[in-house]
Amino acid sequence: MLKKCLPLLLLCTAPVFAKPVLTVYTYDSFAADWGPGPKIKKAFEADCNCELKLVALEDGVSLLNRLRMEGKNSKADVVLGLDNNLLDAASKTGLFAKSGVAADAVNVPGGWNNDTFVPFDYGYFAFVYDKNKLKNPPQSLKELVESDQNWRVIYQDPRTSTPGLGLLLWMQKVYGDDAPQAWQKLAKKTVTVTKGWSEAYGLFLKGESDLVLSYTTSPAYHILEEKKDNYAAANFSEGHYLQVEVAARTAASKQPELAQTIPPVYGFSGFSECDPNR
Structure with missing residues (x-):
C-alpha cells in the first residue's frame, strides 16, 4: 500500500x-x-x-x-x-x-x-571599424553617406532592431526633409541590412564590411575581453545619437x-x- x-x-x-x-x-x-x-x-x-x-x-x-x-x-x-x-x-x-x-x-x-x-x-550609436584595415574613416555621418569612398557598410533593420531605428532617427535629425535622398546614397554602400545587432557585428568581424553600426563603447569590449585594440568608433562631427x-x-x-x-x-x-x- x-x-x-x-x-x-x-x-x-x-x-x-x-x-x-x-x-x-x-x-x-x-x-x-x-x-x-x-x-x-x-x-x-x-x-x-x-x-x-x-x-x-x-x-x-x-x-x-x-x-x-x-x-x-x-x-x-x-x-x-x-x-x-x-x-x-x-x-x-x-x-x-x-x-x-x-x-x-x-x-x-x-x-x-x-x-x-x-x-x-x-550609450551612443557609432560606426565601428578596424584600424588595421581602414586608415581614413569618415569624420561625419554626411561624409559616410556622401563621400566617393567605396566604404562597405552594414547596419540593422529599424523594423526589428533598436540600433537600426536609432540610425533612422539619426539620419532624420541630420538630413531632415532630405533624408530619403540620403538613404538612397547610403544604399549604394550597403552590404546588407540585418535583423539585429549580433548578426551585423558578426558579419563585420568576419570582414564582410568596413564599418558596422554599433556603439561608441564597442571597442572597449575587444580591449577588455580580447586584449585587442585595433577596433575604433568613428567620431562624427554632428555628434552621436543617444540610446x-x-x-x-x-x-x-x-x-x-x-x-x-x-x-x-x-x-x-x-x-x-x-x-x-x-
Missing part, C-alpha cells in the same frame, strides 16, 4: 518545493554566453531562490513586436531591452506595469521622467513580486559593470 501511495504523495508535494520561474524577454547579445545575461542570472538566482529564464530575440524592436503579438497571454514577466525610442509605442500597448522606482533616482543624460520603464544602460535601454514589468506577470525586483537590480546594482559591450 505504501509503494502505491508514495508516487502520488510525491506528485502532490513536488510543486510545493518547486522554485518560481521568472521569465525575462531580452535581446540575443544580452543572453549570449559572452554577454552579461549569464552573470546577471547567476547573481539574481542566488538572492531570489527562483529560476531566471532568459528568452532571447534579435533586438529591442523584436521584443516589442513579440509582446504585441502575444498580448495579455505573454509568458514574459519582465521585458529587458526596449529603448527610449520605443517608449511611446510600448506605453500605448497597455501591457506594462508601473515600476515602483522613483524617476529622480535614475541618472541618465537628459534626465528621466517615466514611472513604468527603468533605464539599466545607455537609453530600459527594463519593465508586464502587467500580466504571474510573478509580480519577483518581477518588481528586476528593474532596480538592473538599473542600480552595477549592471553596467557586467556589460562591457555597450
Whole structure:
C-alpha cells in the first residue's frame, strides 16, 4: 500500500518545493554566453531562490513586436531591452506595469521622467571599424553617406532592431526633409541590412564590411575581453545619437513580486559593470 501511495504523495508535494520561474524577454547579445545575461542570472538566482529564464530575440524592436503579438497571454514577466525610442509605442500597448522606482533616482543624460520603464544602460550609436584595415574613416555621418569612398557598410533593420531605428532617427535629425535622398546614397554602400545587432557585428568581424553600426563603447569590449585594440568608433562631427535601454514589468506577470525586483537590480546594482559591450 505504501509503494502505491508514495508516487502520488510525491506528485502532490513536488510543486510545493518547486522554485518560481521568472521569465525575462531580452535581446540575443544580452543572453549570449559572452554577454552579461549569464552573470546577471547567476547573481539574481542566488538572492531570489527562483529560476531566471532568459528568452532571447534579435533586438529591442523584436521584443516589442513579440509582446504585441502575444498580448495579455505573454509568458514574459519582465521585458529587458526596449529603448527610449520605443517608449511611446510600448506605453500605448497597455501591457506594462508601473515600476515602483522613483524617476529622480535614475541618472541618465537628459534626465528621466517615466514611472513604468527603468533605464539599466545607455550609450551612443557609432560606426565601428578596424584600424588595421581602414586608415581614413569618415569624420561625419554626411561624409559616410556622401563621400566617393567605396566604404562597405552594414547596419540593422529599424523594423526589428533598436540600433537600426536609432540610425533612422539619426539620419532624420541630420538630413531632415532630405533624408530619403540620403538613404538612397547610403544604399549604394550597403552590404546588407540585418535583423539585429549580433548578426551585423558578426558579419563585420568576419570582414564582410568596413564599418558596422554599433556603439561608441564597442571597442572597449575587444580591449577588455580580447586584449585587442585595433577596433575604433568613428567620431562624427554632428555628434552621436543617444540610446537609453530600459527594463519593465508586464502587467500580466504571474510573478509580480519577483518581477518588481528586476528593474532596480538592473538599473542600480552595477549592471553596467557586467556589460562591457555597450
